[in-house]
Each structure stands twice: as C-alpha cells, then as structure tokens.
Amino acid sequence: MKVHEQLEIQSFDQSQITTKLKFYQEEHRRLTVLFNITRNISTELKIDKLLLILMDEVKKALKADRCTVFLLNRDKLELWSKVAHGEREIRFPSHLGIAGYVATTGDVLNIPDAYADPRFNREIDKKTGYHTKNMLTFPMRNKLGDIIGVFQVLNKYEGSFTHDDEQLLDAISVISATQIENAQLYEEQKTTFDSFIETLASTIDARDPLTAGHSHRIALYADAIAEVMNMSPRKRDVLRYAALLHDYGKIAIREAVLTKNGRLTVEEYAHIQEHPAYTKSILERINFHGDYRSIPVIAGAHHEKIDGTGYPEGMKGEEIPLESRILAVADVFDALTSVRHYRDRMDFERVLSILDRDAGTHFDTDCVNAFKKLKLDVLIKILEYDVHQLLDPKELKQVANYNVRQLLQARASEEKNGEEKIIADIFEKYYNKKYSH
Ligand SMILES: [Fe+2]
Ligand SMILES: [Fe+2]
Numbered sequence: 001m002k003v004h005e006q007l008e009i010q011s012f013d014q015s016q017i018t019t020k021l022k023f024y025q026e027e028h029r030r031l032t033v034l035f036n037i038t039r040n041i042s043t044e045l046k047i048d049k050l051l052l053i054l055m056d057e058v059k060k061a062l063k064a065d066r067c068t069v070f071l072l073n074r075d076k077l078e079l080w081s082k083v084a085h086g087e088r089e090i091r092f093p094s095h096l097g098i099a100g101y102v103a104t105t106g107d108v109l110n111i112p113d114a115y116a117d118p119r120f121n122r123e124i125d126k127k128t129g130y131h132t133k134n135m136l137t138f139p140m141r142n143k144l145g146d147i148i149g150v151f152q153v154l155n156k157y158e159g160s161f162t163h164d165d166e167q168l169l170d171a172i173s174v175i176s177a178t179q180i181e182n183a184q185l186y187e188e189q190k191t192t193f194d195s196f197i198e199t200l201a202s203t204i205d206a207r208d209p210l211t212a213g214h215s216h217r218i219a220l221y222a223d224a225i226a227e228v229m230n231m232s233p234r235k236r237d238v239l240r241y242a243a244l245l246h247d248y249g250k251i252a253i254r255e256a257v258l259t260k261n262g263r264l265t266v267e268e269y270a271h272i273q274e275h276p277a278y279t280k281s282i283l284e285r286i287n288f289h290g291d292y293r294s295i296p297v298i299a300g301a302h303h304e305k306i307d308g309t310g311y312p313e314g315m316k317g318e319e320i321p322l323e324s325r326i327l328a329v330a331d332v333f334d335a336l337t338s339v340r341h342y343r344d345r346m347d348f349e350r351v352l353s354i355l356d357r358d359a360g361t362h363f364d365t366d367c368v369n370a371f372k373k374l375k376l377d378v379l380i381k382i383l384e385y386d387v388h389q390l391l392d393p394k395e396l397k398q399v400a401n402y403n404v405r406q407l408l409q410a411r412a413s414e415e416k417n418g419e420e421k422i423i424a425d426i427f428e429k430y431y432n433k434k435y436s437h
Helices: 004-043 045-061 097-105 122-128 163-207 213-226 233-245 248-252 266-272 275-283 292-299 322-337 347-358 367-369 377-384 387-392 392-400 404-412 419-430
Strands: 063-072 078-082 089-093 110-111 135-141 147-156
Touching: 004 045, 004 163, 004 292, 045 063, 045 078, 045 147, 063 097, 063 275, 078 097, 078 292, 078 419, 089 097, 097 110, 097 135, 097 147, 135 163, 147 163, 163 213, 163 233, 163 248, 213 233, 213 322, 213 367, 213 377, 213 387, 233 292, 248 275, 275 292, 292 322, 322 347, 347 367, 347 392, 347 404, 377 392, 377 404, 377 419, 404 419
Parallel strands: none
Antiparallel strands: 063 078, 063 147, 078 089, 110 135, 135 147
C-alpha cells in the first residue's frame, strides 16, 4: 500500500471516530439530562414547585432561553401555568394560541421563525417586551396517551429546534407526566383531607357558641409557636391537624354540661375532663398513615401538665409530646383571650402573668418563651381571626417587627417613645376591639 493511500484510510477513520465520539457525547448528555430531571422531580409533590423545576430543566436540556409548562384542566377547559420565577399564574381557554392548538390536536409545532408564521400571536411579545425567534411546542402525554399539558420552549441559543430536541422532549414528557399526575392526585387528596378535618373542627366549635372558632385559632397559635421553635414543616403539619381536632372528644360530653352557665358539680366537672381521652380514642379509629399516626396521642395530651398534675394520664415533663406542650399554651391563651358573652377580654398583662406563673408547673417554659416571641401582626391576626378582613394591613405591617415581649415592655413604659406608643396603641385598638365591626 502506498503512503498516500494509508494516510487516506487513517484520516477517514479519524473523522469516523470523531463522529462516533460526538454521537456518544450527545447520547451521554441526553441520558444525564433525563437522569437529572427524574432525580429532581421524583420527590416533589407540590405542583407549583414541580412546574418550576421542569421549566428550568427543559430550558437547560434544550439549550434554550425560556420554557413554560402549561397544564390542561379538563373540567374548566383551561391551560394554566406558573410564570417562571414569579408568583403570578397564567390561565387561558384551552383552545387558544399555539399552546391551545397543541393541547387540542396533540401535534408537535416546531416553528423556526415565529414572526413568519401566521399562527404566532405577536401581541404577547408586544405586551411582555420579549422577542420570540423560534419555538417548539410539544404535548405532554401520560402513560395512557392522554394529553395533560404542553411544553413551550422558546429561542434556542444556536439555530432552531431539531428533531433530536423533539425526541428528548418526548422522553422528558413521559417522565414528567407521571410525576405531575402523582402530585395532582396527592394535592386532591390533601384538599379533601384538609376540608374534612376543618369540617370536623367546625362541628365541635359549633356545639359551644362560647368557644366559636377555638379549634381554628388554637391551630394558628400552635403553628406560630412551632415556627418560632424551628419545628420542621412536616411536624408542623401534624401539629396543625392535632390542634384542629384536640377538643373533638367534646362530642361525647353531654350538651347540658358543655354549655352550662353556672357552677359545675363535681360529677359534671369530671365528665368534662373526660374529653381529651375521648379525643384520643375517637381519633385512634381513623386510619392515619406515617407521621399522622401520632395525631391521636398529641391531641389527647393537651390537658397534661409538666408537673404531672394534668389529665387524663398525668404524664410528666418530656413524657408529654412537645406538640402537646405547645397545644397547652395555645389552648389556655385562647381560652383566656376569647371574648365571652358581654365580657371584655381579660387584661393582657394578666393573661401573660398566668402563662408566666404556670411555666414550669403547667406549661413547658420553652413553649411559653416561644409564645412571647410571636410577632404582633401574627398575634393580632389570630386574636381577630373571625373579623380578619377588618384589620388594617398598614397597621399590621407597623407592628410586624415587634414581638409579645417587646409589646409588654412598651405597654409598661411610663414615658413611651414614639415607636412604643404606636405599637401599644395599635395593639390596644385590636385587643380591646376599639374599632368598628
Ligand atoms: Fe380541651
Ligand atoms: Fe381546647
């Protein structure tokens, strides 16, 4: 073989190898993309977050400037999405625009020059100030082949969208559709569960008009205290349900005893004290799963006291779940600050002195201290929960940087400075309902 022939073969091999290498590199990149997307979305069950992750990943995977994922709501015949990195939501009828066309027909639309295509609506660019050059709009299908949404990817950095891009998006579509449907199912069930628990709480509050709204308020106080104590979101979720249901056992208490105005007899008092045990035994019959399994115990222990003199079990100190110790503070604070018939709220200093006096005997001192760190806007919103639409947002903002402890100092100060006077006045106005409603 002559030298020049050998060279030709060598160079041919070289270019073949380069092509192959490029192919494998690209293949590797695609697999990495799919792997990353799968990993990043597989644990996310919040639709909003899921959409944001997907938009970000698809944008990177297709080397494009923007991606929007629209979901199809078949009941309302709407396409909707979260605007990437913003809180705003967009919704429009599911037959409109290019996304609507793709959602309706299931066709893939790869438009290399948006402004040369009559289907493109220039008005959107005009409104947003964005300039769309090219776009790939792709249906998202579930395993059954039903369209559940649409991907719209805009402005590829180099050239226009290719057939390979379409194939990659097809694979992403299958993975994401499954997770989105899981998340939708989870959210639906959670909404049903939430409304069910809220309804149970309302039925209990409705039995005794003197404690109207008590279950909802104690849930809010308990959650606010838990937040100050840095409790994890999962535990706070459990605590919220336990709070909503803590007095559910009152369903088993005789109406005449529950709503009696005068002094209770010894027997009647003992009967009322049975309610947390009823709460526990009733809730134990609900088939709670995972973390929620602790709800009956937490709810049933809200009248236990740190020194062991509480009921029904007389648990002591840390035998009482932390969540129940939080409930105890929230429960008593709400009872003392509820507006009963023709009665004003108990003097705020007196309420706080009761919490202080009983910290270490009835209450867990850490929980009382956490309560005193509640911000005043949060506190006022819960105190006046039933008329929250009448609160002045400007005033709430003014007191948002102050907590209960600072409020007490301001109220006690003989010569209040400007700020002390403002927060003391705003609190006084709402606490003692010196405003029209
Ligand atoms: Fe109770
Ligand atoms: Fe209660």
